[in-house]
Amino acid sequence: MKVAYWPGCVSRGFTPELHGSMALVADRLGIELVELDRANCCGAGVIAEHNPELADTLNARTFAMAQQTGLSMMNICSTCQGAQSECQQRLDADDAYRQHINEALSAEGLQYERGLDNKNFLWLLVEDYGLEKLSQLVVRPLTGLRVGPFYGCYVLRPTSRLGYRDHPERDQYLERVIAALGGEPVDYEGAHKCCGFPVITMNRETSLSQAGRHVGDAIDADADALVTPCPLCHLNLDLQQPDAAKVVDRDLDLPVLHLPQLVGLALGFEPKQLGMNKHVVRTAGVERKLRPAGRSSEPVAAASS
Amino acid sequence: MPQYTLKIRRYDPEEGTPPFWKEYTVDLEGHRSVLDGILAIKDHEDGSLGIRCSCQAAICGSCGVRINGQAKLACNTKLRDAAAEPVRPSQRASIRDVGEITVEPMGNMPVLKDLIVNMDAVHWKKVQRVVPWLLPAGEPPEREYVVPPESMIDVTQSMACIHCGACVSDCLSMEVDPLFIGPAALAKAYRFVGDPRDSQTEERLRDLAEDPHGIYDCTHCFNCIQVCPKGVAPMDQIMRLRRRATRDFKIDDQNNGRRHEHAFTKIIEKKGTLDERKLLQDSFGPFRPQGGVALLRALPTGLRGFARGKITPRKALLHERLEGIENVKRIYEHAENHAEEINLYILGEGEETGAADEQAHPRVDKAPAMGETPEATTAAGATDGEPR
Numbered sequence: 001m002k003v004a005y006w007p008g009c010v011s012r013g014f015t016p017e018l019h020g021s022m023a024l025v026a027d028r029l030g031i032e033l034v035e036l037d038r039a040n041c042c043g044a045g046v047i048a049e050h051n052p053e054l055a056d057t058l059n060a061r062t063f064a065m066a067q068q069t070g071l072s073m074m075n076i077c078s079t080c081q082g083a084q085s086e087c088q089q090r091l092d093a094d095d096a097y098r099q100h101i102n103e104a105l106s107a108e109g110l111q112y113e114r115g116l117d118n119k120n121f122l123w124l125l126v127e128d129y130g131l132e133k134l135s136q137l138v139v140r141p142l143t144g145l146r147v148g149p150f151y152g153c154y155v156l157r158p159t160s161r162l163g164y165r166d167h168p169e170r171d172q173y174l175e176r177v178i179a180a181l182g183g184e185p186v187d188y189e190g191a192h193k194c195c196g197f198p199v200i201t202m203n204r205e206t207s208l209s210q211a212g213r214h215v216g217d218a219i220d221a222d223a224d225a226l227v228t229p230c231p232l233c234h235l236n237l238d239l240q241q242p243d244a245a246k247v248v249d250r251d252l253d254l255p256v257l258h259l260p261q262l263v264g265l266a267l268g269f270e271p272k273q274l275g276m277n278k279h280v281v282r283t284a285g286v287e288r289k290l291r292p293a294g295r296s297s298e299p300v301a302a303a304s305s
Numbered sequence: 306m307p308q309y310t311l312k313i314r315r316y317d318p319e320e321g322t323p324p325f326w327k328e329y330t331v332d333l334e335g336h337r338s339v340l341d342g343i344l345a346i347k348d349h350e351d352g353s354l355g356i357r358c359s360c361q362a363a364i365c366g367s368c369g370v371r372i373n374g375q376a377k378l379a380c381n382t383k384l385r386d387a388a389a390e391p392v393r394p395s396q397r398a399s400i401r402d403v404g405e406i407t408v409e410p411m412g413n414m415p416v417l418k419d420l421i422v423n424m425d426a427v428h429w430k431k432v433q434r435v436v437p438w439l440l441p442a443g444e445p446p447e448r449e450y451v452v453p454p455e456s457m458i459d460v461t462q463s464m465a466c467i468h469c470g471a472c473v474s475d476c477l478s479m480e481v482d483p484l485f486i487g488p489a490a491l492a493k494a495y496r497f498v499g500d501p502r503d504s505q506t507e508e509r510l511r512d513l514a515e516d517p518h519g520i521y522d523c524t525h526c527f528n529c530i531q532v533c534p535k536g537v538a539p540m541d542q543i544m545r546l547r548r549r550a551t552r553d554f555k556i557d558d559q560n561n562g563r564r565h566e567h568a569f570t571k572i573i574e575k576k577g578t579l580d581e582r583k584l585l586q587d588s589f590g591p592f593r594p595q596g597g598v599a600l601l602r603a604l605p606t607g608l609r610g611f612a613r614g615k616i617t618p619r620k621a622l623l624h625e626r627l628e629g630i631e632n633v634k635r636i637y638e639h640a641e642n643h644a645e646e647i648n649l650y651i652l653g654e655g656e657e658t659g660a661a662d663e664q665a666h667p668r669v670d671k672a673p674a675m676g677e678t679p680e681a682t683t684a685a686g687a688t689d690g691e692p693r
Contacts, residue, residue: 009579014615038629040577045525046569049544050552052647054640058573061636082527090647097647104639108632157527169391192393194477194526201588202521202560204602209481210524239606239615278613 082154
């Protein structure tokens with residue numbers, strides 16, 4: 001499998017462990033990543049807020065670069081997925097508008113054609129790669145590890161824009177991946193809620209109340225860790241967790257893993273290789289629960305539900 | 306006749322007992338609504354069941370409830386669709402079994418009885434707070450106000466609101482900040498901010514931008530867009546309010562809203578990808594007293610990042626420019642100079658449209674001010690009214 005890979009800005013900025021772990025995991029899974037290293041920021045909804053046409057053009061540029069490779073596009077950030085899907089919806093809806101946008105790209109020799117396939121790693125893993133194939137590669141089943149899924153709004157809503165018509169169960173994929181890796185998905189209130197990151201510089205109280213509440217709910221449901229396909233959620237849930245604890249006035253100490261890190265652990269990589277030492281909340285609790293890597297005698301059953 | 310199981314959250318404050326779930330079975334065709342189910346229970350099984358409803362046609366907005374954990378109009382939700390919805394782990398899986406329908410009162414609002422919530426403090430007071438009526442300047446014209454029809458395109462969507470409260474119920478900002486003005490009231494605010502007849506556009510925007518619980522308290526979670534039964538997309542209206550406040554009126558609010566948006570947009574123009582350190586610094590504006598304080602509060606976060614090797618000194622000081630940044634600059638020039646905004650509410654989603662549609666639904670760059678367009682006609686069709 002080969003994809004045009006858009007890592008996003010934050011995975012190469014404040015969460016470098018995400019970009020690094022994705023590269024390791026993709027290699028082990030046999031997914032070849034053709035990185036779009038000249039592509040620009042998706043705008044994260046902020047540029048669309050400023051000027052939708054600007055956001056549409058910036059993302060059309062990225063889409064056109066992906067189309068030049070002749071491959072489908074993959075991202076590792078819920079926010080990139082949502083922001084790009086929003087722009088793609090407008091671009092795909094109207095010929096004349098797309099033509100107008102393409103005028104701005106023509107000087108660079110780029111052109112966006114309607115109908116790009118752009119998927120978050122989570123969607124690709126379940127829909128194209130297959131959980132059965134994934135679980136066959138597991139050498140260290142996450143047995144006994146209780147993991148709370150945290151999706152990020154941008155891969156959940158609005159369902160009409162995010163391909164839920166064809167894939168109505170995209171809001172349950174994290175649970176399936178956790179199970180396919182041998183772990184135990186934790187049912188808690190916050191899985192589909194907002195981490196609060198978008199307003200961290202504008203209303204710190206609202207932002208960290210959200211992060212703190214979800215982390216607290218997961219702790220109350222006996223989770224050992226959270227896992228998220230969104231690096232922006234990771235920033236609010238991990239980097240900001242000590243501050244969120246103060247805002248919600250309770251002790252919080254819950255490791256938060258990026259999706260490729262969770263997959264990587266089950267594929268046998270060591271926590272340090274996956275950059276888990278770069279997290280603010282120590283991941284020692286997760287590491288203690290892991291068995292040493294080595295092919296398990298009993299294969300992990302693929303998630304069937 | 307198919308049978309459906311409804312699990313309904315019951316509560317009567319006068320009983321002095323806590324809320325509880327009660328299971329009912331109804332014999333109804335699958336195309337009948339959840340409201341039909343509730344009313345059948347009320348008629349045949351338990352007359353004390355409380356539900357507010359009127360038109361039963363998704364027009365009056367009375368019967369907002371949470372069905373399977375999500376705010377919906379009970380009259381607008383078919384029994385068979387609700388029963389067929391997958392059971393989501395985090396959506397009360399312990400209560401709902403496959404094939405069952407759970408019905409509970411809307412969230413974020415106090416329950417009066419069973420499925421009836423008090424919408425006064427959380428919804429109606431906030432709608433009043435945004436001054437939901439036109440404030441035109443000067444004396445009213447002798448006949449109707451005259452505006453070009455296309456100048457109303459962007460407000461038609463917010464006009465579709467029926468005040469059912471679904472967006473308020475599921476708003477994730479309001480869940481942690483009950484003072485947030487909220488999606489419904491802010492969508493209503495845009496209805497007047499975007500109206501070319503209104504004379505208080507800047508004042509309205511300044512008010513909503515400066516309020517710590519105003520337009521910058523929306524966390525962009527899309528829940529309101531998801532649950533709105535009328536396609537109002539309140540969050541999109543909030544983003545329009547922000548756009549008008551920042552781009553058109555350059556309102557430097559105390560919440561860092563404009564500074565954040567401006568800093569973000571400028572960083573991408575200069576560097577192509579996001580430099581988070583610079584974003585943080587520029588969003589707060591370290592040379593303003595309050596900006597300095599905000600930045601100081603963010604300092605421990607930055608130090609933690611350093612300590613864990615997330616943020617390296619190199620990264621903190623030097624964010625490399627994207628190769629080919631001149632292409633990004635060209636895009637900025639192209640889009641910032643004559644920005645169009647495609648309105649999918651008018652245009653429709655997903656379907657490819659041709660040039661004919663383009664002419665039938667002309668897009669407008671910005672709502673022209675009243676009287677700006679010489680061939681202006683009234684929405685009502687009369688053309689002899691003089692623009693003010």
